[in-house]
Amino acid sequence: MKATRQLYRAAALAGLFVLAVVIAATALMWATEADGSGGGWSAEARIFTLVLLTLIASGGAYRVIAGWYARYVNAPLRMAEDLAAVTTHSGLRLPEAATPELRALGQAANHLLAARDALEHDVAEREREARASLEEERSRLAALMADLSQSVVVCNLDGRVLLYNQRAKQELSAGPAGSNVELLGLGRSIYTVFDRALIEHALERLQSASRDEPGVDRKKLLGSAQFVTATRAGRLMRAHMSPVLGRDGQPGAQVAGRSITGFVLVLDDVTSTNERHARRDALIQSLIEGGRGPLGSLRAAAEMLSDFSDMQAQQRDRFLGVIRDEASALSAQFEAAAAAFSNDLRERWLLEEILGAELIEVVARRIAECGNSGQQRLAVKPEHIDEGLWLRVDTFGLLQALSYLALRLQDEYEVREVRLSLQRSGHLAQLDLYWTGTFLNNEAAMIWLQDPMNIGSESSPLSVVDVIERCNGEIWFQRERVSHRAFFRTMLPAAEAPKDLPRAIVSAAEGERPEFYDFDIFHWSGGSHELDDRPLAELSYTVFDTETTGLEPSAGDEIIQIGATRIVNRRLLRHECFDQLVDPKRPLSQQSIKVHGITREVLSGQPVIATVLPTFHAFCADTVLVGHNAAFDMRFLQMKERQSGVRFDHPVLDTLLLSAVLQPNQNTHRLEAIAERLGVSVFGRHTALGDAMVTGEVFLKMLPLLAEMGITTLRQAREASERTFHARLRY
Amino acid sequence: MSKKILIADDEQNIVISIDFLLRREGFEVLVAGDGEEALAKVRAEKPDLVLLDVMMPKMNGFDVCQALRADPELSATRILMLTAKGRDTEVSKGLGLGADGYMTKPFSTKELLAEVRKLLET
Numbered sequence: 001m002k003a004t005r006q007l008y009r010a011a012a013l014a015g016l017f018v019l020a021v022v023i024a025a026t027a028l029m030w031a032t033e034a035d036g037s038g039g040g041w042s043a044e045a046r047i048f049t050l051v052l053l054t055l056i057a058s059g060g061a062y063r064v065i066a067g068w069y070a071r072y073v074n075a076p077l078r079m080a081e082d083l084a085a086v087t088t089h090s091g092l093r094l095p096e097a098a099t100p101e102l103r104a105l106g107q108a109a110n111h112l113l114a115a116r117d118a119l120e121h122d123v124a125e126r127e128r129e130a131r132a133s134l135e136e137e138r139s140r141l142a143a144l145m146a147d148l149s150q151s152v153v154v155c156n157l158d159g160r161v162l163l164y165n166q167r168a169k170q171e172l173s174a175g176p177a178g179s180n181v182e183l184l185g186l187g188r189s190i191y192t193v194f195d196r197a198l199i200e201h202a203l204e205r206l207q208s209a210s211r212d213e214p215g216v217d218r219k220k221l222l223g224s225a226q227f228v229t230a231t232r233a234g235r236l237m238r239a240h241m242s243p244v245l246g247r248d249g250q251p252g253a254q255v256a257g258r259s260i261t262g263f264v265l266v267l268d269d270v271t272s273t274n275e276r277h278a279r280r281d282a283l284i285q286s287l288i289e290g291g292r293g294p295l296g297s298l299r300a301a302a303e304m305l306s307d308f309s310d311m312q313a314q315q316r317d318r319f320l321g322v323i324r325d326e327a328s329a330l331s332a333q334f335e336a337a338a339a340a341f342s343n344d345l346r347e348r349w350l351l352e353e354i355l356g357a358e359l360i361e362v363v364a365r366r367i368a369e370c371g372n373s374g375q376q377r378l379a380v381k382p383e384h385i386d387e388g389l390w391l392r393v394d395t396f397g398l399l400q401a402l403s404y405l406a407l408r409l410q411d412e413y414e415v416r417e418v419r420l421s422l423q424r425s426g427h428l429a430q431l432d433l434y435w436t437g438t439f440l441n442n443e444a445a446m447i448w449l450q451d452p453m454n455i456g457s458e459s460s461p462l463s464v465v466d467v468i469e470r471c472n473g474e475i476w477f478q479r480e481r482v483s484h485r486a487f488f489r490t491m492l493p494a495a496e497a498p499k500d501l502p503r504a505i506v507s508a509a510e511g512e513r514p515e516f517y518d519f520d521i522f523h524w525s526g527g528s529h530e531l532d533d534r535p536l537a538e539l540s541y542t543v544f545d546t547e548t549t550g551l552e553p554s555a556g557d558e559i560i561q562i563g564a565t566r567i568v569n570r571r572l573l574r575h576e577c578f579d580q581l582v583d584p585k586r587p588l589s590q591q592s593i594k595v596h597g598i599t600r601e602v603l604s605g606q607p608v609i610a611t612v613l614p615t616f617h618a619f620c621a622d623t624v625l626v627g628h629n630a631a632f633d634m635r636f637l638q639m640k641e642r643q644s645g646v647r648f649d650h651p652v653l654d655t656l657l658l659s660a661v662l663q664p665n666q667n668t669h670r671l672e673a674i675a676e677r678l679g680v681s682v683f684g685r686h687t688a689l690g691d692a693m694v695t696g697e698v699f700l701k702m703l704p705l706l707a708e709m710g711i712t713t714l715r716q717a718r719e720a721s722e723r724t725f726h727a728r729l730r731y
Numbered sequence: 732m733s734k735k736i737l738i739a740d741d742e743q744n745i746v747i748s749i750d751f752l753l754r755r756e757g758f759e760v761l762v763a764g765d766g767e768e769a770l771a772k773v774r775a776e777k778p779d780l781v782l783l784d785v786m787m788p789k790m791n792g793f794d795v796c797q798a799l800r801a802d803p804e805l806s807a808t809r810i811l812m813l814t815a816k817g818r819d820t821e822v823s824k825g826l827g828l829g830a831d832g833y834m835t836k837p838f839s840t841k842e843l844l845a846e847v848r849k850l851l852e853t
Contacts, residue, residue: 288817289815289816289817290815292814292815292816292817292835292836292837293742293745293786293815293836294744295836295837296742296745296813296815296836296837296838297742297744297745297747297748298837299837299838299839299840300745300748300749300752300837300838300840301744301747301748303748303839303840303841304748304751304752304840307840308751308755311751315751318747319747319748322744322747322748325744326744425823426819427819428819428820428823430823442794442797446794472818472820473820474818474820474821474823474824476793476824476827476828478827478828489827491819491820491823491824491827492820493819493820
């Protein structure tokens with residue numbers, strides 16, 4: 001009824017308007033008609049009046065149409081955008097519209113939303129009930145993990161971290177000299193913590209050890225691998241690696257019809273154990289080897305006395321003197337050893353069994369990798385490898401020792417090719433690193449073996465001899481004149497092949513994901529793919545914000561605070577944050593203090609930007625950067641490239657531009673406004689971390705909206721942003 | 732003519748016994764107290780056999796062995812290494828560097844004598 005009345009009113013108004021125009025025109029014409037000569041109105045005056053009349057009529061019509069446009073075209077469009085935003089998240093309602101028609105429509109839509117919310121709530125409630133028991137198991141698991149004195153890290157086959165416990169974070173995130181560089185995090189690569197070749201080698205061993213037994217009862221065997229390695233902080237870790245099984249994985253890594261999709265690393269800090277071990281080793285060695293000399297003298301003197309009883313008295317006294325001396329020397333040695341040994345009774349081995357051929361393979365690969373960084377290439381050829389020979393060694397130490405020797409040959413003697421051979425020699429294994437041609441003298445070789453090892457950036461306090469002695473072996477340098485071959489020969493004790501231990505296969509439960517682990521990353525593909533074509537939902541993001549002394553980096557304004565958080569697998573990780581104040585080494589303007597509330601006093605003594613940025617760069621590794629008005633922050637970062645030595649060339653997404661992509665008709669794209677439109681509660685604004693958090697939440701809410709527009713990959717998001725950016729520039 | 736043997740060992744207490752034993756068996760005996768002295772005496776006196784201890788001051792037994800084998804004039808000199816370390820790997824290192832025989836302390840003087848005779852016959 002109301003609508004009909006409005007229509008009548010509008011029709012009546014339009015009729016009146018047309019009538020007024022017609023009457024005015026008629027009056028004009030009549031004024032002309034009244035007097036044949038044109039009356040009091042000249043032609044110009046009539047034309048002028050006519051034009052004026054037309055203008056007034058047009059102006060009036062335009063105002064009415066513009067009003068109608070705003071009311072009946074723009075307002076519904078805006079309402080459609082609002083509706084699109086509120087439909088993606090429950091609990092949101094359309095704002096009150098200005099006109100009664102849209103109000104009615106809005107109310108209807110809100111009723112619909114309310115009904116949907118009730119339904120969602122109902123479904124969520126049932127889901128929650130179903131999940132309760134699962135949650136209980138999960139929290140038991142989490143409690144167990146947290147209590148472990150060992151570090152646990154679970155990774156997928158690409159080395160991405162899916163799960164870790166608190167202990168692992170403490171042990172593995174520590175950098176050199178006690179600094180904390182947050183190397184460990186969900187979705188990060190384990191290779192930032194451990195040597196890639198070492199892990200990949202262990203993984204290969206894992207895969208070859210895990211297989212179906214071809215026997216009658218087809219036993220399902222799950223192998224495991226062990227290695228010892230050093231962390232960035234210089235701690236020595238013994239790692240036990242076992243496989244994680246799933247339905248879909250890489251072909252070829254199959255166990256009992258299921259494939260290996262990742263691995264579990266259980267890490268023990270053996271630094272102190274190892275020190276104790278080394279101490280005890282030295283003690284036993286001093287007892288055994290130190291005892292041999294005195295015993296030899298004792299035995300020889302005693303034998304002389306009994307075999308040649310006809311000797312002169314003077315000679316006899318000399319032998320008796322020897323016996324007395326050596327016996328008391330031996331007693332003293334035993335006393336000292338007994339006193340020292342009582343403290344170190346527990347035994348722990350650092351050495352592990354490894355198939356010799358596997359060791360050679362990884363040594364060859366490592367030498368080739370390290371040796372090809374320079375201009376000249378270093379070829380490595382394994383030759384004469386005994387395939388069935390097992391060794392019991394410190395794998396990583398041996399790896400370092402052989403790489404170090406090969407690289408020194410390349411660096412100092414320009415050797416282009418080295419060969420490796422491994423053969424059985426009785427109950428010993430003979431491992432040779434050899435080359436032809438280049439002359440190396442004995443003295444130089446001796447020094448190489450006794451120098452602390454340096455391989456590229458890695459340095460070790462140990463020498464080659466230390467490592468080989470740890471493995472109970474010997475190493476020496478030798479030349480063969482005839483063949484012009486020279487070699488470093490290592491003799492090591494051969495070991496028994498270890499037996500596989502069968503283990504029950506347990507599959508992981510599904511369910512909600514607590515924040516510090518995320519099994520869905522199992523489905524991620526390798527990092528070698530271009531990020532551009534990766535789905536937005538799969539990427540890891542670093543959401544960041546900066547506070548600055550002012551708005552003009554080119555005029556000398558500086559960063560005073562960086563805050564960042566991470567998004568992995570569509571979840572904001574509130575525990576993996578970066579929050580750092582920076583001393584700008586320049587005064588702050590009063591205006592900026594009003595914005596961020598940070599004063600000069602707070603900043604003095606904080607690190608400077610050149611030391612903060614490399615750490616922040618490491619925090620951002622392998623992620624896409626997200627910021628609100630990111631261009632502003634990026635400019636500050638890029639101004640510091642030379643000073644800090646790091647380049648921020650990550651892909652960047654800007655929530656401001658994305659908001660303009662999603663809601664082109666909105667008047668403002670300020671962070672608060674977007675947050676309000678998307679139902680994100682705003683807290684702690686104008687601290688860098690607080691803003692980064694809000695930006696992250698906003699970004700997460702945008703992802704489903706972008707997907708509705710068909711924007712699902714990073715490339716599409718960047719291209720759409722670029723288009724709006726240019727569009728905005730034009731206005 | 733009696734064969735000439737050099738004992739290179741810094742342990743006086745073992746040298747006393749070996750010296751006594753070998754003289755009783757009719758060998759001409761020389762003694763060196765460290766690696767450098769041993770090398771000098773081998774070059775000067777050209778003994779038929781060197782009893783070479785591994786752990787010696789100034790220059791160890793392995794280095795002396797390597798130096799002796801690098802000298803073509805001394806290729807006839809036999810080398811019997813004596814060691815206070817008993818590791819197999821060390822034995823193979825000595826033999827790898829050109830020693831003719833190897834004995835680990837404590838050894839039986841009879842076995843030492845037998846080994847000395849065997850090396851001097853061949």
